[in-house]
Amino acid sequence: MAIIELRGIKRYYVVGDIIVKALRGLDLDVEKGEFLAIMGPSGSGKSTLMNTLGCLDKPTEGSYILDGVETTKASPDEFADIRNEKIGFVFQGFNLLSRTSAIENVELPLFYDRSGKKNNPRERAIATLKEVGLGARLDHKPNQLSGGQQQRVAIARAMVNDPAFILADEPTGNLDTEMTLEIMTLFQELNNRGKTVIMVTHEPDIAVYCRRIITMRDGAMVSDEQVAEDRHASDDLEIWRKKNEHLSQGERT
Ligand code: ADP
C-alpha cells in the first residue's frame, strides 16, 4: 500500500482579484521505502507541495491519504497530531535549538508525542544519534558541531518518532561539497534500511542520489522518473576526498 496518496490536489491562493493556481490537480503515490526528489523551477509549486505533504497546509480541493488516513478531513488538532506522528522534517537551515545539546534537540519531538507510546526519550535519542553517526557527540551544542554534523542532529530529530516518512527541504543547501556528500550518504543508508525519504532540491547533482525524481512546472507534475543509475554518494565522497586531500585540515567524522 502507498503511504502517500494524493488525488486531484489543487491549491489556489486568492491574492486580491487574482487566483494563483499553485497546484492544479496533482496525483501522486509514494510507496514505503521510496527515496523521492521533487524538482522544478522557482514558482513551480514545490513549497506548496511540500506544505501539503507535510500537513502544514490543506489543499483547496482533493484527497491526501497518509498511512491510510484521509488528512483533508482531519480537525485542526488531528491534523497537528498527524503531522507530529507521521512526518519528520529536515530543513535547509537545520533549525536546532542553539543552547541545547544534541541529545536534548533529538528528544524534543518525543515530549510533544501524545500517543504515550514513546517512553525512554533519552535512550531513544541516544540510539538515534548513534544511527546517524554522532554517538561521540551526544552532549555537543550546535555551535560545537560542523554544519554537516548539525544536519545529522536534525535528521536524528526527524527520525526519533519513527515517522512514516522524512520530508527534507533543500537539506544540503547550506553545506559545502564534502558535507553535502556526507549527508546524501546518510540519506542513502537510511533509505537502504527502509526509511522513506522525500526531498526538495534545486540541484540535479543531488537528485541523482535519490531513486525517483518528479519535476514540477506551473503547478503540475511534468515528469516522474525512476533514476536509472545506482549512484552511491559514499563513492563520490571518497573520490572527492582523495582529490582534495591537500586541502583538508580539520577533523572528519
Ligand atoms: P516553488 O517552491 O516551486 O518556488 P511555490 O509553491 O512557493 O513554488 O509557489 C507556487 C506559486 O504559488 C507561485 O506562483 C507563488 O507566487 C504562489 N504562492 C505561493 N505561496 C503563496 C501565498 N501564500 N499567497 C499567494 N501566492 C502564493
Ligand code: MG
Ligand atoms: Mg519554494
